[in-house]
Amino acid sequence: MSNLLEIAGLNKRFGGLQAVDRCELSVREGSITGLIGPNGAGKTTLFSIISGFTKPDSGQIRFGGRRIEGRGAYEVARRGLRRTFQIPRELKEMSVLENLMLVPEGQFGDRLLSVLLPGARVRQEEQVNEAAAREVLETVGLAEKADIAAARLSGGQKKLLELARCLMSRPRLMLLDEPTAGVNPTLIRHLMKVMQKVHASGITLLIIEHNMNVIMELCERVVVLDRGHVIAAGTPAEIQQNKQVLDAYLGGVDA
Amino acid sequence: MTAYLVAILIFAVIYGFVALGLNIQWGLTGLINLGQVAFFAVGAYCAALTTQAGLPLLPALVLAALVSGSLGGAVALFTPRLREDYLAIVTLGFSEFVRLIFLNEKWLAGGPDGIAGIPRPVTIPGLDSETSFLVIAAVLLAVAFWFSQRLAHFPIGRTLRAIREDETVVASIGKPTLTYKTLAFVLGAALAGIGGALFASYLTYISPDMFGPNVSIYVLAAVLLGRQGSTLGTLAGTAVVAVLLEGTRLLKDYITVVDGVQLAALRLMALGLALMIIVAVRYGPGRRA
Numbered sequence: 001m002s003n004l005l006e007i008a009g010l011n012k013r014f015g016g017l018q019a020v021d022r023c024e025l026s027v028r029e030g031s032i033t034g035l036i037g038p039n040g041a042g043k044t045t046l047f048s049i050i051s052g053f054t055k056p057d058s059g060q061i062r063f064g065g066r067r068i069e070g071r072g073a074y075e076v077a078r079r080g081l082r083r084t085f086q087i088p089r090e091l092k093e094m095s096v097l098e099n100l101m102l103v104p105e106g107q108f109g110d111r112l113l114s115v116l117l118p119g120a121r122v123r124q125e126e127q128v129n130e131a132a133a134r135e136v137l138e139t140v141g142l143a144e145k146a147d148i149a150a151a152r153l154s155g156g157q158k159k160l161l162e163l164a165r166c167l168m169s170r171p172r173l174m175l176l177d178e179p180t181a182g183v184n185p186t187l188i189r190h191l192m193k194v195m196q197k198v199h200a201s202g203i204t205l206l207i208i209e210h211n212m213n214v215i216m217e218l219c220e221r222v223v224v225l226d227r228g229h230v231i232a233a234g235t236p237a238e239i240q241q242n243k244q245v246l247d248a249y250l251g252g253v254d255a
Numbered sequence: 256m257t258a259y260l261v262a263i264l265i266f267a268v269i270y271g272f273v274a275l276g277l278n279i280q281w282g283l284t285g286l287i288n289l290g291q292v293a294f295f296a297v298g299a300y301c302a303a304l305t306t307q308a309g310l311p312l313l314p315a316l317v318l319a320a321l322v323s324g325s326l327g328g329a330v331a332l333f334t335p336r337l338r339e340d341y342l343a344i345v346t347l348g349f350s351e352f353v354r355l356i357f358l359n360e361k362w363l364a365g366g367p368d369g370i371a372g373i374p375r376p377v378t379i380p381g382l383d384s385e386t387s388f389l390v391i392a393a394v395l396l397a398v399a400f401w402f403s404q405r406l407a408h409f410p411i412g413r414t415l416r417a418i419r420e421d422e423t424v425v426a427s428i429g430k431p432t433l434t435y436k437t438l439a440f441v442l443g444a445a446l447a448g449i450g451g452a453l454f455a456s457y458l459t460y461i462s463p464d465m466f467g468p469n470v471s472i473y474v475l476a477a478v479l480l481g482r483q484g485s486t487l488g489t490l491a492g493t494a495v496v497a498v499l500l501e502g503t504r505l506l507k508d509y510i511t512v513v514d515g516v517q518l519a520a521l522r523l524m525a526l527g528l529a530l531m532i533i534v535a536v537r538y539g540p541g542r543r544a
Contacts, residue, residue: 053426072426072431073426074426074430074431075429077426077427082429083427085423085424089421089424091424093416094413094417094420098413102414102417102428105429107410110410111411112411115402115406119405119409122410125410126410169429
């Protein structure tokens, strides 16, 4: 199968720090690809650039064959490339359900005109969106929390909500930024099942992850980033044997 | 006495428009606007000049809304990404800029003398001029209230609230946040413009000194009192501010310890105190930020 995401010669400098350095990376359509690397390797910066929140200094990003670098975040999202945030950014004052009902694109009720016209069309649309939102909550296992304020979710449940919000739009590619960080082992198992379900439904995943068990179990391919540069890519088993990767993680100690 | 009550009510209704506008911008969408008086002033001058030229009141109101709204759109587009820190400074500066233009450009709107003899062209048969004006303004405010209420409770209002909470999230789900913020700003400015038009028509005289920054602060207080984001609360807040500002004038007949000038200062202090208490109770230690 072809590559859904292709990054070539990507650079981003913050002052004296070369956060992303001649980065080359590709994600095969239909895969689960892991992105690993030591702290400060530029993984989150890379996500931020891919999703349009940060402008790169140079380089190309192709998504589904079309250039997306330098496009605004909302335009990138509309093309079917969605991200989650490492620290969950739930909309606290809204209910869990509302957090998801916000997502569907092209809502008629999202236009000013709808406010001036009879409400029937909006009500109907809202019913459809609510049903879709409840289904997504069912998928991730948050159905019982639908009507409580998002602020009252636990840390792990907020991670699930991040995933649910991403899933709600049925994107082509999801960038998941440390989906299991700070989550208890039971919930990690649950999150992994959800990710597998999402993948099975036809969505390509690119996952930043520190937990090697998660990487080993989920990913068919792993890309290793160090100081903004891709130093290795391969199957999880290959990566575990890679001396350069060990050096990067352990700070150049002789293995 | 009744005439005085009618006058207070008319002021409350007029400020109601301005506050509803600010509630869409700040309450709902989180856009800090410290210069709402600019759009109020432009609406007032717009209605003053056009009704003097013979335009009936209703078209003049529509025109005021359009002109103020467009001006709001221009401010929005010239403010980088409508970020709140810039916006507070830009709007405050802009409102003074507008006032100074009206003050100094005599050819445009009479300069410091203002515009006198603005027609108040509406009367309902059987009612005096003041009461008919109140009825008409109140009906229009009810329409503005209905619009605001629907806006807040429709999906578009959910999107605006989401922008207030976390703009990054809204961009990440594929919504053009700048468009929504500009829209909210334009709507708020247009409502302030309608308020200004009614203000000019009611007073039949306007001058630049009526459009100082204190007007922006009064409506800010009204929105804050009414719990940011609530449409009904905004109107209640406006009523409280109107009573504190105008209603306390009545007190001068009963309080003899202080003279009129001192009482005027006390009225402002009362408003300031009310604001401080509200903020302390609602946002103080132990409450949500």
